[in-house]
Amino acid sequence: MEATPQTMESAQIPPIESVIEELAARTESANLGVSASDSSHGPEPAAAAAQNSNGDSSMMPELPPALAAVRNKTTEEILADLNKSPLFMTELEDNDDVAALQALAYEGTPLENASDFKERGNECYRR
Structure with missing residues (x-):
């Protein structure tokens, strides 16, 4: 039109x-x-x-409880908390259990490890 x-x-x-x-x-x-009587907005x-409820005079809506707990934290504190969660970890803590699992992944000779990774990759591709 x-x-x-x-x-x-x-x-x-x-x-x-x-x-x-x-x-x-x-x-x-x-x-x-x-x-409000002078303005209709x-x-x-x-x-x-x-x-x-936070006591500040901002016109912002109230944050959800999970975000309100983080509101007064510094960036470093937030990153430290996130680094404790496995999804956001940038480095692993020294842990005997984790070290044992990592050792199991590479148990055997380099040729055996390479052929095992190749077999796993081919199986995943076939699915």
């Missing part, structure tokens, strides 16, 4: 300057903390601060 020149001309499009001024006014009123900032 093509737009004809008549429909394009008849559409009421406000000038960009007025749109920019309106957006700037809305942003400024939101930053100054205009109450969202709750009063004091009410939003009272609803936020």
Whole structure:
């Protein structure tokens, strides 16, 4: 469906300057903390601060419990916690059980290990 020149001309499009001024006014009123009676955009900032259980006056929604526990941690603390999970581990801790499992994987001569890996790979390919 093509737009004809008549429909394009008849559409009421406000000038960009007025749109920019309106957006700037809305942003400024939101930053100054205009109450809900002066603006129809969202709750009063004091009410939003009272609803936020963390005590800060941000207009952000409350975080889920798992993320709220991490909110005040540093990056290093978060990375240390992630490194404890097997999915995110970048290095293994010294553990006798892990060392035994690693030794079992390479038990035998290098030729036996290579032929075993080849057989496993071929079996996986056939499936």
